Amino acid sequence: MFGKKSQPPIKSLIAQGTRIEGNMKFNEGLRVDGEVFGDIQSSADDAGSMLVISEQAVVQGAISADHVIINGTVRGPVHARELLELQPKARIEGDVSYVSLEMHQGATISGQLRPLVQGAAEGEEKPLLKLAAKSA
Template sequence: MFGNSKQKASSRIDSLIGLETKIVGDMIFSGGLRIDGEVVGDVTAEEGKSSTLVISEKARIRGTVRVGHLVLNGTVEGPIHASQYLELQSKCQVHGDVFYSTLEMHPGAVVGGQLVHSAADGRHAQKSLAAPEERVIESAMQ
């Protein structure tokens, strides 16, 4: 369900936010969380604990997502920070920057922002991931 077994975090889901549920406010969770509904606020996994977040096709989050392992098939409007593994499935839409350690991106996934590789300790890569137009201008000036 979550790709290859080397990347697999806990596949157990401890909590579910149902399809007809809307939560307004920031959330902090541990273990496994599946969101089928809507969250307006930040969704953050407790630091130092194994965490898995599954955002289903009809789910929507408006806020920052910070988690170890994320499987995304819905919509996130805000930045994503996946410290271990990020799977962007075919129907997902991201409107914000994506910070990841390991990335799996399926055909059809849409990211409206930068993809920034981060080291396992959360540090971002030193290389600039500027927009393509900016890279062309920089290389022409050198």
């Protein structure tokens, strides 16, 4: 509806109290409520992937997916091939690359922001930057 693609279902969960050590690959959707010490990335052939890092979650490593939603702590680079949503309690220590960015008041980034141009030649349309309104 309104030109938005439907989101992939969250099929995997790393629950609060769980600690994963090592790199991970996932299909479709992944929600992290626990701790991950390693890289997290969606499968290369998985178009439309979604990664959710919840408020309690801590990820120490690189993350990469199409749609990334962060409300926890990430220590490492973040690569969002489509949309990066930073919720109010998001804390990122690392460089961030994105096509479209939505950042709520309170989110922090300690690193460089690198907008990606998807499917456009140099000098054409720039990536969309959405400013989130302060919620009451």
